């Protein structure tokens with residue numbers, strides 16, 4: 391069974407009005423169990439829209455979304471996924487710890503279990519010393535890490551992440567990438583990961599899905615198979631080959647040019663912006 | 664250090680103002696029925712301290728009861744109104760118009776509806792005046808929910824009740840306290856001014872009018888000072904409550 395099946399989905403906002411926007415057009419996407427799929431594309435191409443459709447926060451205009459064999463709506467009601475948005479969206483009246491506890495609270499876990507799990511997640515994102523702080527006392531990057539801890543806290547079978555590391559510094563970003571990979575492989579979590587960083591997409595993913603704008607559609611699906619996903623993996627020729635391939639797919643040119651050698655690729659910028 | 668820097672300037676300004684006042688009155692030979700000197704007022708305040716205290720207690724009780732009743736009603740009605748969108752659309756302009764009316768003008772009419780020894784008309788006027796700022800601010804707070812919070816709670820499949828208790832109400836708290844801050848000062852003004860229209864002669868307002876009627880102006884001013892202090896106590900208590908209720912707020916008046 392696939393974790394996510396998006397079948398011929400079109401999403402039109404403000405249909406019938408002058409400001410009508412076709413955000414997605416005839417999109418098909420399948421995420422296998424345990425697979426990590428990245429969505430990459432220019433801003434406005436509908437990445438967030440696709441993620442929100444999977445989360446059942448918006449409904450498709452046509453087509454269907456299936457999550458874990460159920461309709462997206464049913465899956466949401468069963469809390470079959472954890473989600474992290476571009477903005478942290480913390481509850482400013484709750485301490486950091488109680489923010490991470492909230493989804494657990496709503497699942498009816500006991501106070502002790504909740505606290506233990508939340509503390510574990512805060513340690514994971516390196517914020518165990520800030521459990522008693524309020525969000526307003528934290529930097530933007532730290533708030534984002536709390537939001538990630540909150541999304542992971544319920545240990546969901548499916549993770550939906552919308553540019554979660556965008557606001558983080560490079561060091562934290564790489565550490566959290568490794569942590570995320572560790573969690574996903576350990577627990578077999580399926581993940582849909584929106585990013586605008588090519589290197590992040592290639593490093594994390596089993597598959598990079600490239601999208602184009604106006605109307606948003608999927609233009610390429612590139613399978614990535616790195617020898618290892620660690621610092622050695624970041625240096626491997628396969629890594630740079632895939633970066634080139636994704637970049638060319640983003641530009642809309644066919645991947646005909648020979649891939650550069652590793653030394654050249656290392657110098658190239660790897661950001662889709 | 665930080666504290667003294669916040670407190671010192673207003674204290675200095677206050678002391679200078681009082682000195683200037685004293686000098687203006689004594690050197691300018693202003694008639695005491697126009698403006699008594701601060702020293703004369705102070706003398707009366709010390710002499711009348713027992714009376715001022717008792718009158719402040721009487722007016723303060725009315726203000727407090729009116730404040731609690733009006734605020735509770737304002738919050739409850741705002742919660743009810745926020746549940747039904749059409750009601751909200753109607754109630755906000757309605758409340759704004761009512762708020763602009765001089766409700767204190769109701770005091771003599773209410774006085775006639777109750778016995779002359781009753782405190783109820785004063786408490787009623789206070790409650791009505793307090794209602795509007797609390798209602799309007801609370802309603803605004805309840806309506807303004809961060810869209811990400813809304814979506815997150817949707818992904819947690821939270822019920823409407825859970826959403827209200829865990830997100831809507833705590834999110835509205837800063838607005839509620841904005842309303843309460845306005846209301847706390849208004850409550851004292853309303854309770855004191857309502858006494859100008861007759862009825863029981865126990866509170867600050869009736870003491871001010873009777874002292875003025877006997878041309879005892881320094882005494883009248885002593886009770887006015889009492890009313891100012893009472894208003895200050897109400898306002899500061901509200902600030903303290905706000906601090907206690909919202910420990911996540913780093914600034915006192917945001």
Ligand SMILES: Nc1ncnc2c1ncn2[C@@H]1O[C@H](COP(=O)(O)OP(=O)(O)O)[C@@H](O)[C@H]1O
Nearest residue numbers: 403404411413432433434435436437438439440
């Ligand atoms: N709620 C909405 N109402 C109207 N238009 C929207 C809405 N959400 C997104 N859009 C439009 O859909 C397109 C895709 O948006 P989005 O999915 O946010 O892009 P991305 O995340 O890839 O940057 C954009 O043109 C955006 O303006």
Ligand SMILES: [Mg+2]
Nearest residue numbers: 437438439552
């Ligand atoms: Mg987006």
